[in-house]
Amino acid sequence: MATLSHTLAANGLLTAFTFVGLVMWFSNAVSKYLTFGRIHGSAIGILIGLALAFWAGLVTGGQKGLADLPVLGGIGLMGGSMLRDFAIVATAFEVDVAHVRRAGVIGAVAIALGTLLPFLVGVGAALAFGYRDAVSLTTIGAGAITYIVGPVTGAALGANSAVMALSIATGVLKAILVMIGTPLVAGAIGLNNPRSAMVFGGLMGTVSGVSGGLAATDRRLVPYGSLTATFHTGVGCLVAPSILYLAVRALTQS
Amino acid sequence: MTISGVALLAICTLLGGLLGDWLGIALGVKANVGGVGIAMMLLIAARLWLFRRGLLSEGVRQGVGFWGALYIPIVIAMAAQQNVVSALKSGPVVVAAAIGTLIVCFAAVALISRMGGPVETMDEIEARETGASNGAG
Numbered sequence: 001m002a003t004l005s006h007t008l009a010a011n012g013l014l015t016a017f018t019f020v021g022l023v024m025w026f027s028n029a030v031s032k033y034l035t036f037g038r039i040h041g042s043a044i045g046i047l048i049g050l051a052l053a054f055w056a057g058l059v060t061g062g063q064k065g066l067a068d069l070p071v072l073g074g075i076g077l078m079g080g081s082m083l084r085d086f087a088i089v090a091t092a093f094e095v096d097v098a099h100v101r102r103a104g105v106i107g108a109v110a111i112a113l114g115t116l117l118p119f120l121v122g123v124g125a126a127l128a129f130g131y132r133d134a135v136s137l138t139t140i141g142a143g144a145i146t147y148i149v150g151p152v153t154g155a156a157l158g159a160n161s162a163v164m165a166l167s168i169a170t171g172v173l174k175a176i177l178v179m180i181g182t183p184l185v186a187g188a189i190g191l192n193n194p195r196s197a198m199v200f201g202g203l204m205g206t207v208s209g210v211s212g213g214l215a216a217t218d219r220r221l222v223p224y225g226s227l228t229a230t231f232h233t234g235v236g237c238l239v240a241p242s243i244l245y246l247a248v249r250a251l252t253q254s
Numbered sequence: 255m256t257i258s259g260v261a262l263l264a265i266c267t268l269l270g271g272l273l274g275d276w277l278g279i280a281l282g283v284k285a286n287v288g289g290v291g292i293a294m295m296l297l298i299a300a301r302l303w304l305f306r307r308g309l310l311s312e313g314v315r316q317g318v319g320f321w322g323a324l325y326i327p328i329v330i331a332m333a334a335q336q337n338v339v340s341a342l343k344s345g346p347v348v349v350a351a352a353i354g355t356l357i358v359c360f361a362a363v364a365l366i367s368r369m370g371g372p373v374e375t376m377d378e379i380e381a382r383e384t385g386a387s388n389g390a391g
Binding site for chain 1: 263266271277289290294295297298301319321324325332334335336340349352354359360361362364366367368373375376377
């Protein structure tokens with residue numbers, strides 16, 4: 001047993017490939033035989049991943065889900081930002097340039113709205129729960145944009161760590177809900193073509209949420225959604241600590 | 255050679271990350287601005303360039319295609335390392351903000367993507383393309 005766990009831990013990335021392979025094989029079987037193909041295998045796989053991360057978080061008390069278990073440390077490398085970005089960029093090989101050109105302007109509109117709308121909802125929620133100072137309101141609102149915009153904004157404005165934690169948690173929960181919710185609402189919001197995928201990426205923002213949600217809906221939509229989503233965090237980091245903060249401060253002081 | 259595809263992909267990803275960091279510094283932001291998006295555009299440009307010169311070999315396609323195919327397993331590994339416990343535990347303000355954002359944004363996607371009139375769905379595009387290649391072959 002000790003030898004086995006040593007071998008698995010010493011070959012972390014290979015253990016991760018094996019583990020994720022088993023999860024995917026199981027999810028595809030569930031998709032085919034229990035839901036008769038109605039729920040995508042990758043959606044089930046992502047849900048299993050999140051459920052295991054929840055379980056591992058309870059067991060280890062750590063912050064990185066399954067990657068905190070010594071034997072499954074390789075999951076951290078396999079699902080980390082380096083390989084994630086590498087694989088997302090690879091999907092661009094399938095992009096049809098004509099579709100991107102046609103959706104150019106609408107994609108920019110989506111990114112602008114995707115920054116403003118979550119911010120307003122986040123600030124509204126913070127107001128409803130009793131926060132009144134401009135720094136806390138802006139930091140929580142920024143967290144609703146993405147979980148990177150939140151802490152970047154909070155750090156720039158000097159927010160306290162409890163508010164920062166709330167801000168990050170808002171962004172993470174949003175990303176998780178996007179992964180789970182997208183396949184469920186895809187039909188209702190017309191998510192079946194490159195243009196709506198680009199609008200979706202710009203509005204939802206979170207790269208992990210968008211890429212996971214689209215993967216669970218239709219793998220062919222992933223490159224289009226990722227293309228706009230990737231600009232979202234940058235735009236958020238740009239406007240949240242500056243223009244949006246000044247607007248919130250002006251409104252709270254009056 | 256397969257490695258040329260992998261190397262091309264790595265060059266585009268690294269270059270995109272570098273340009274995204276520079277863009278962030280130029281704009282005075284502590285973040286990477288559009289690094290992955292820039293990398294994707296570099297890769298699209300490289301594919302068109304290679305295709306026009308007849309250099310788009312099967313090896314290059316395989317090297318890039320392999321990583322594109324591994325995309326979903328990588329997303330599952332990403333999901334498996336989220337801090338789900340703290341996201342669910344941190345209180346009602348988080349849940350309210352996240353669910354509110356989700357509803358508003360889903361509604362906005364539905365509105366905006368319908369504004370420009372009907373567009374071809376992914377299934378229709380694929381059907382047309384296979385039809386065209388069958389006709390040509």
